[in-house]
Amino acid sequence: MSNAAIPVTEYSTPQRGWYKRNEIAITPWLFLAPGVFFFLVYVIFPIFQSFNLSLYRWDGLGQAEFIGMANYQELVSDRAFEVSLWNNLKWLILYLLAIPAGLFIALFLNQTVTGIRLYKSLFFFPFVISQIVVGLVFTWFYDPTFGLLNVMLGWVGLGPINVLGDPSIVTYGIIAAGLWPQTAYCMILYLTGLNAVDPEQIEAARLDGARGWRMLWYVIVPQLKPATFIAFVVTIIGALRSFDLISIMTNGGPFGTSRVLSFYMFEKALSEYGFRMGYGAAIAVVLFLIMLIFIAYFLWSMFQEERGR
Amino acid sequence: MRSMLKAPIAALATTVAMAGGAFAAGHSLSGDLKIFSDMSNPAPRAVMEGMVERFGEMHPDLNIELTVIEREAYKTQIRNFLSANPPDVANWYAANRMKPYVEAGLFEDISDMWTGEIGENLASTKGAMTIDGKQWGVPYTYYQWGVYYRKDLYEQYGLSEPATWEEEKANCQTLLDNGVKCYTIGTKFLWTAGGWFDYLNMRTNGYDFHSALLGGEIPWTDDRVKQTFANWRELIDMGAYIDNHQTYSWQEALPFMANGEAAAYLMGNFAVAPLRQAGLDDSKLDFYQFPVINPAVELAEDAPTDTFHIPSGASNKEAAKAFLEFVVSAENQTLINNGSNLGQLPVNAKSGVDDDKFLKEGFAMLSGNSPGGVAQFFDRDAPAEMAAVGMEGLQEFMVLPDNLDDILQRLEAARQRIY
Known part of the structure; x- marks a missing residue:
């Protein structure tokens, strides 16, 4: 068709090079090449290596010795691995609390009052500081002898608790510390999302008599769907990479009860007493498979989104 | 071409010189000497730099390149640099801690250095440096473990240094009755619990049993091991240790002793410096050897030894050996271990011990009152993997002593897999 539309005879038919002839098809790939190359070398290849x-x-x-599935067999009967897996699950579920918490703080801060920018920055502050600092602050907060938490519990007549030393609550204590910055992150996502909420729809809903929870649930939240999606993605990923807080607050303890998979992998493969590379890799593979479920879901829903347009 | 010729000739010359016995002093070394060190804390760093400077003055033609790596980071980096980019001299630890590198052929066998005078002078640590009948490095410092206690508190309650387990427990009961905890400890990083187990097991079952247990020859479910834990449990059930110790590092446990909330600390001599800084002078701080539990076994002590090694891939082994000889020489040992430098014990029998109460007591204890033997430490005598599982179990026992059977089963399963 196009050949017919533009008569070839009008060109003076110079000898064009191969590249010139295929420029449109090739150029994007040339631009992509460095990225693709590094992605293959630093992401795809290591996955298969692991x-x-x-x-x-x-x-x-020394020499690596092939042992087949023995590492995975050991994982099945490894209680420390089981504990880490359950803790990862706790992280995944409880970390999602950051999303509603972030939403409500965002709604609360989405008003025009003098100095609101300052308040917004203050609420965003925990996300800006390093996870290490967050961990240290909460370690002191929880400290059983001079920590603020026990002082506060004392006001209401509750006995002292050692959050980070009690195997049954230590993981929740660390998750609470992690929620502090994560809530701030979700809040900022929703604050930007709220800017894009259509005022006309709110006006219309108000005329129809919607207010309070119904307004929020049927009018506001559906419009915040893109923000919710991103918040969900970053929170899930944040929960799965929860490493620094555990390392700084408990070092996996007491006796390994606050470990998650990523920390257990580090301990087994790379820490002072570790260097079981194969076993660490097996843990990493399990973690990867868990992540893969979420990654597949994210990709699928993004794909749906694209197609829907 | 010239440089290719030069090296063999130089090597030949040094061999001849060595054979002639003229190696020690006047011999000149040349080339580069690359040293990787983990002595990154302020005082050890100054010691290391001082040694390099003095050694450099002795050998002006030698170009010494010192790289100091943060102590914890060093523990993981050593694996990489020993195989990929070996220096000529590297720091490490004695006993089982060096075994993986010896077995992988990454440390040079320097048994020849240990023959003759050096071997005699370093006899006390020879065992810790020996694997398969050969020596793989030299020590440069070691320090005693023992009970550091608040002398003033003991005097206040009319207590004296305990020599037996009964006296120990009686002291402890008196302290507890007066609202003072007997021991401070911080087990967050686990190894401090290893120190307690070392002592209780060596006092209950003796050095040979202890080293066989950590060497994987005895099951953890053995009744003798259970006896050790039963002794330990007596203290735990009394409430001898500070509460919530699983949340603290060893440094964070120091204030309890400095404030007088706890009376004693089973620790290495490195605890003295921070305790002194916290205001405990020699009238308030004192030291005693861990008391006898089972009179039938000989006393044995923990005395971790820090070392220097020559990687087998080193390029200037001649200079490296000369440096190691310099490090262990009596004169250098006296200097680097004195109170204003490392403040620890010299490894050379001909060196002098600095005029410090704790160093003197420690030296006397290790040289005169430790007939059973000298252990390195739980995590240096046991293989790394066993140490990690083991110390975690010890911490769990200290918090939940009722879990003992379960813990021992787990350690036993680990033992069968690891060794």
Whole structure:
């Protein structure tokens, strides 16, 4: 068709090079090439390397010995692994509390009062400081002898508790610390989302008599769907990479009860007493498979979104 | 071409010189000497830099390149640099801690250095440096473990240094009755519990049993091991340890002793400096050897040894050996271990111990009152993996002593897998 539309004879038919002839098709790939190359080398290739390594017994120094699925068999009967897996689940579920909390703070701050920018910055502050600092602050807050938490509990007549030393509550204590910055992150996502809420729809809903919860649930929240999606993604990923807080607050303790998979992998493969590379890789593979479920879901819903347009 | 020729000739020359016995002093070394060190805390760093400077003055033609790596980071980096980019001299630890590198052929066998005078002078630590009948490095410092206690509190309540387990428990009861905890400890990073287990097990079952247990030859479910834990439990049930110790590091546990809330601390000699800084002078702080539990076994002590090694991939082994000889020489040992430097014990029998109460007591204890033997420490005598599982179990026992059977089963399963 296009050949017919533009008569070839009008060109003086110079000898064009191969690249010139295929420029449109090739150029995007050339631009993509560095990115694709590094993505393959630093992301895709290591994934397969880890899969491979998880089939070996290797201390990182000597010869690696092929042992088949033995690392995975050991994982099944490893109680420390089981504890880490359950803790990861706790993180995944409880960390999602950051989303509604962030939404309500955002709604609360979405008003025009003198100095609101200052309040917004203050609420956003915990996300700006390093996770290490958050961990230290909460460690002191929880401290059983001079921590503020026990002082506050004392006011209402509750006995002192050692949050980070009690195997049954330590993980919740760390998650609470993690929620502090994560809520701030979700809040900022919703604050930007609220700017895009259509005032006309709110006006119309108000004329129809919607207010309070119904207004929020049927008019506001549906319009915040993109923000909710992003908040969900970053929160899930944040929960799965919860490492720094555990490392700084409890170092996995007491006796390994606050470990999650990423921390357990680090301990087994890379810490002072670790260097079981194959076993660490096997843990990493399990963590990867869990992440893969979410990644597949995210990709799928983004794909749906694109197609819907 | 010239440089290729030069190296073999230099090597030949040094061999001849060594054979002639003229190695020690006047011999000149040349080339580069690359040293990787983990002595990153302020005082050890100054010691390391001082040694390099003095060694450099002795060998002006030698170009010494010192790299100091943060102590904790060093523990993971050593794996990489030993195989990829080996220096000529590297720091590490004695006993089982060096075994992976010896077995992987990454440390040089320097048994020849240990023959003759050096071997005699370093006899006390020779065992810790020996694997398969060969020596793989030299020590440069070690320090005693023991009970550091508040002398003033003991005097206030009319207590004296305990020599037996009964006296120990009686002291402890008196302290508890007066609202003072017997021991401070911080087990957040686990190893402090390893110190307690070392002592209780060595006092209950003796050094040989202890080293066989950590060497994987005895099951953790053995009745003798259970006896150790039963002794330990007596203290735990009394409430001898500070509460919530699982939340504190060893440093965070110091204030309890400085404030007088706890009376004693089973620790290495490195605890003395921060305790002194916290205001405990020698009239308030004192030291005693861990008391006898089972009179039938000989006393044995923990005395972790820090070391220097030559990686087998080193390029200037001649200079490296000369440096190691310099490090262990009596004169250098006296200097670097004195109170204003490392404040620890010299490894050379001909060196002098600094005029410090704790160093003197420690030296006397290790050289005169430790007939059973000298252990390194739980996490240096046991293989790394066993140490990690083991110390976690010890911490759990200290918090939940009722879980003992379960813990021992777990340790036993780990033992069968690891060794």
